[in-house]
Amino acid sequence: xxxxxxxxxxxxxxxxxxxxxxxxxxxxxxxxxxxxxxxxxxxxxxxxxxxxxxxxxxxxxxxxxxxxxxxxxxxxxxxxxxxxxxxxxxxxxxxxxxxxxxxxxxxxxxxxxxxxxxxxxxxxxxxxxxxxxxxxxxxxxxxxxxxxxxxxxxxxxxxxxxxxxxxxxxxxxxxxxxxxxxxxxxxxxxxxxxxxxxxxxxxxxxxxxxxxxxxxxxxxxxxxxxxxxxxxxxxxxxxxxxxxxxxxx
Amino acid sequence: xxxxxxxxxxxxxxxxxxxxxxxxxxxxxxxxxxxxxxxxxxxxxxxxxxxxxxxxxxxxxxxxxxxxxxxxxxxxxxxxxxxxxxxxxxxxxxxxxxxxxxxxxxxxxxxxxxxxxxxxxxxxxxxxxxxxxxxxxxxxxxxxxxxxxxxxxxxxxxxxxxxxxxxxxxxxxxxxxxxxxxxxxxxxxxxxxxxxxxxxxxxxxxxxxxxxxxxxxxxxxxxxxxxxxxxxxxxxxxxxxxxxxxxxxxxxxxxxxxxxxxxxxxxxxxxxxxxxxxxxxxxxxxxxxxxxxxxxxxxxxxxxxxxxxxxxxxxxxxxxxxxxxxxxxxxxxxxxxxxxxxxxxxxxxxxxxxxxxxxxxxxxxxxxxxxxxxxxxxxxxxxxxx
Ligand SMILES: Cc1ncc(C[n+]2csc(CCOP(=O)(O)OP(=O)(O)O)c2C)c(N)n1
Ligand code: SF4
Ligand SMILES: [Mg+2]
Numbered sequence: 268x269x270x271x272x273x274x275x276x277x278x279x280x281x282x283x284x285x286x287x288x289x290x291x292x293x294x295x296x297x298x299x300x301x302x303x304x305x306x307x308x309x310x311x312x313x314x315x316x317x318x319x320x321x322x323x324x325x326x327x328x329x330x331x332x333x334x335x336x337x338x339x340x341x342x343x344x345x346x347x348x349x350x351x352x353x354x355x356x357x358x359x360x361x362x363x364x365x366x367x368x369x370x371x372x373x374x375x376x377x378x379x380x381x382x383x384x385x386x387x388x389x390x391x392x393x394x395x396x397x398x399x400x401x402x403x404x405x406x407x408x409x410x411x412x413x414x415x416x417x418x419x420x421x422x423x424x425x426x427x428x429x430x431x432x433x434x435x436x437x438x439x440x441x442x443x444x445x446x447x448x449x450x451x452x453x454x455x456x457x458x459x460x461x462x463x464x465x466x467x468x469x470x471x472x473x474x475x476x477x478x479x480x481x482x483x484x485x486x487x488x489x490x491x492x493x494x495x496x497x498x499x500x501x502x503x504x505x506x507x508x509x510x511x512x513x514x515x516x
Numbered sequence: 517x518x519x520x521x522x523x524x525x526x527x528x529x530x531x532x533x534x535x536x537x538x539x540x541x542x543x544x545x546x547x548x549x550x551x552x553x554x555x556x557x558x559x560x561x562x563x564x565x566x567x568x569x570x571x572x573x574x575x576x577x578x579x580x581x582x583x584x585x586x587x588x589x590x591x592x593x594x595x596x597x598x599x600x601x602x603x604x605x606x607x608x609x610x611x612x613x614x615x616x617x618x619x620x621x622x623x624x625x626x627x628x629x630x631x632x633x634x635x636x637x638x639x640x641x642x643x644x645x646x647x648x649x650x651x652x653x654x655x656x657x658x659x660x661x662x663x664x665x666x667x668x669x670x671x672x673x674x675x676x677x678x679x680x681x682x683x684x685x686x687x688x689x690x691x692x693x694x695x696x697x698x699x700x701x702x703x704x705x706x707x708x709x710x711x712x713x714x715x716x717x718x719x720x721x722x723x724x725x726x727x728x729x730x731x732x733x734x735x736x737x738x739x740x741x742x743x744x745x746x747x748x749x750x751x752x753x754x755x756x757x758x759x760x761x762x763x764x765x766x767x768x769x770x771x772x773x774x775x776x777x778x779x780x781x782x783x784x785x786x787x788x789x790x791x792x793x794x795x796x797x798x799x800x801x802x803x804x805x806x807x808x809x810x811x812x813x814x815x816x817x818x819x820x821x822x823x824x825x826x827x828x829x830x831x832x833x834x835x836x837x838x839x840x841x842x843x844x845x846x847x848x849x850x851x852x853x854x855x856x857x858x859x860x861x862x863x864x865x866x867x868x869x870x871x872x873x874x875x876x877x878x879x880x881x882x883x884x885x886x887x888x889x890x891x892x893x894x895x896x897x898x899x900x901x902x
Contacts, residue, residue: 311743313613325752331741333612333753336635339605342597346609346617347741349593350566354613354743372605375598 289489291479338369380437556581604632634673659878687721808883
């Protein structure tokens with residue numbers, strides 16, 4: 268008897284990821300799909316992919332997917348969720364998408380307490396457009412638009428959107444995690460599950476920020492990229508529960 | 517989580533709201549209403565159940581009306597969005613999940629919506645967008661203007677696409693064309709723009725509304741995102757097509773749709789054109805002023821008519837072509853520096869002379885003023901021919 272112990276989650280299509288080796292997006296896609304399956308909500312889920320490296324997320328997630336313009340994921344998700352309040356709606360957004368061009372839509376969706384779940388992938392750069400500075404790029408971190416390293420006087424300091432969202436009245440669950448080790452990956456999955464459960468319980472706006480490697484634009488090996496998240500990125504963006512008004516679900 | 521349970525609960529409320537609308541209709545068949553409210557009421561009766569907008573003068577009365585009517589209907593959503601950008605993107609989401617959805621604004625806000633309108637066109641999503649035009653460019657002013665014709669009819673946003681543009685010229689037409697806008701949006705799966713101006717929005721006129729539709733009886737949309745529920749393959753609504761040949765095919769597909777729309781919906785009103793030597797071409801508020809001018813010069817015995825495009829895109833090229841067989845002079849009158857005049861010239865292809873008169877910046881010409889211009893052109897032609 269052969270027992271299958273590991274396979275493709277139900278809500279991932281049988282399609283190879285286009286992401287670079289060592290990219291965090293692939294891991295995060297898998298975690299989201301596993302959660303949708305374990306909570307048995309994939310069949311009533313509508314996802315909103317971003318403009319960013321995950322723009323093709325609809326080629327991977329086997330759930331209904333509606334593309335948003337760059338940064339507008341929270342507004343598009345709002346329109347879907349308000350129209351079909353008994354469905355599960357999530358947006359999947361990069362740090363540039365959510366914390367630069369889409370800041371207003373995100374803060375106001377959180378403040379209205381939209382009952383949606385946001386997966387916020389923080390890789391400290393604009394991956395898709397070739398590694399420019401993102402709002403989350405660390406001080407001193409080199410990017411194609413901060414060749415001498417990000418300088419607070421020239422480029423401003425990194426922005427902590429999750430902390431800002433925590434102030435918003437209608438956000439109820441916000442946690443920052445990473446995908447750097449089996450332990451942090453398990454923690455990320457638990458956080459994603461809690462975020463979706465928050466929505467299933469109609470509690471309001473939930474968001475998981477995930478520190479995620481972009482070895483290509485960081486010009487690091489995948490192993491070094493993961494180490495760098497643990498040693499450097501978590502100093503500016505500490506892993507923690509930022510807001511939890513839902514408690515146990 | 518079962519759809520049947522949820523919709524079963526929603527039905528009595530929805531029925532009640534339809535009944536209330538029906539009752540109001542029976543009691544006061546004809547109502548006196550300002551233009552902005554007419555659009556709002558007509559939208560609700562057309563089955564609009566999702567509205568998002570951001571305040572801007574001179575169209576706040578529409579947003580306010582929607583706030584009240586979506587609440588009254590019980591099954592509608594009203595969101596005062598954080599910006600016009602957010603509003604149009606909420607419409608994208610609502611439309612993806614099947615709602616008849618509308619947003620509205622005035623010129624500067626419509627500029628902000630253009631990225632979203634381009635997405636609506638590319639993703640083939642129905643939506644109604646109302647532009648109550650004001651003076652511009654920039655902040656301009658809040659007086660009635662027609663300076664957004666180019667933006668409305670040339671696509672406005674980026675890429676190879678068209679937007680259906682309807683130009684009502686009376687309270688009754690606001691009611692009728694708002695209904696039509698939702699129908700076109702759904703049947704062609706495309707954004708439809710209603711292009712009015714501050715004058716139209718404020719004008720009080722008697723209106724008879726069409727009966728409210730029962731939103732549960734609208735044609736099903738077999739393409740929406742509502743969760744596959746194990747019954748069908750998952751769906752994707754996207755605009756990104758990285759492969760140029762796939763993108764080309766999508767563009768041709770849109771093009772074929774736009775050609776069909778042009779054949780099926782192009783509309784214009786002709787007024788006293790059958791014996792006309794000269795025809796004024798104007799839309800919306802300008803057409804009402806022009807009609808007054810035509811009446812005045814007719815009293816003086818001048819053979820002048822009016823052609824009023826009701827659809828600005830598709831433009832009534834054919835009507836103009838026909839008229840140009842016997843009409844020597846066309847006078848395009850706009851509340852702008854001259855934008856539609858280009859479409860008139862394209863339609864007439866040099867067969868007749870095309871003149872222009874317009875006042876930009878929110879200035880409203882009087883019928884007498886336009887009549888004077890008509891007179892001058894008309895008599896110059898007759899002097900030449902004598
Ligand atoms: C209006 C608009 N501006 C710019 C772009 C180009 N663009 C696409 S993705 C992107 C940034 C992506 O960065 P991020 O959100 O961090 O996602 P990542 O690729 O890093 O996952 C930009 C600037 C766009 N698509 N639309
Ligand atoms: S560029 Fe970075 S974020 Fe994009 S796929 Fe490659 S590793 Fe991932
Ligand atoms: Mg990024």
